[in-house]
Amino acid sequence: MKKFCIFIILTLVLNFSIYILGYYFINYPMRFNLQEMIVECGIGYLLIFMGFITLISWLISVIEIKQLDSKTKFLRAFLTLNVLLFLFLLYTSVNQFVQTKKEINKLENESIKQAKTDIKNNQVSIKYVGGFEIPLYDKKTNQKIDSIRKKYGVTYENTGCIIDAKFILVNEKYNNIIRAYLDKRNGKGWQQRMEKEVENFEKTAKK
Incomplete structure (x- = not known):
């Protein structure tokens, strides 16, 4: 018992x-x-x-x-x-x-394949979760900011309000490959240099 x-x-x-x-x-x-x-x-x-x-x-x-x-x-x-x-x-x-x-392994493999394709086609974008964004500038100013980023071979893509953990994990896999490519393309510290250019342009745009 x-x-x-x-x-x-x-x-x-x-x-x-x-x-x-x-x-x-x-x-x-x-x-x-x-x-x-x-x-x-x-x-x-x-x-x-x-x-x-x-x-x-x-x-x-x-x-x-x-x-x-x-x-x-x-x-x-x-x-x-x-x-x-x-x-x-x-x-x-x-x-x-x-x-x-x-499922995650499959999505990661697809993400790696997509990253390599985007690099080959020179259509690199860093995806981020940002929710709904209110434009800070007019269309012409935003186009100029995009052109500065494209000079470094990158655009930024807001994926919306997706908070799914699988999406975040897979998206990070894609972004890691893209960042490694951009480091090789632009040299270390490229993101700080790019943001500095964007910041300087934004200062002039506000005047």
């Missing part, structure tokens, strides 16, 4: 652990933050499910089985159902994680 209780406690700990970690696996590549995961994983759903397991275990315990008392039947049923729940949560979480990794 004591062993049953130890196994049950261990299984309950494993179930709660894999449920919380499963939230991370399903939402990978989200930032790993245990406190945030506990708050957002919806632990209440697991508690409801545990309630059903308890109810089913009690119903099983009232069934007549030779040489087994109600308590033993309940503990055995409760342990078995929790082990099955653990295996289900483990399979679901790992399967989702593997699928997400495959």
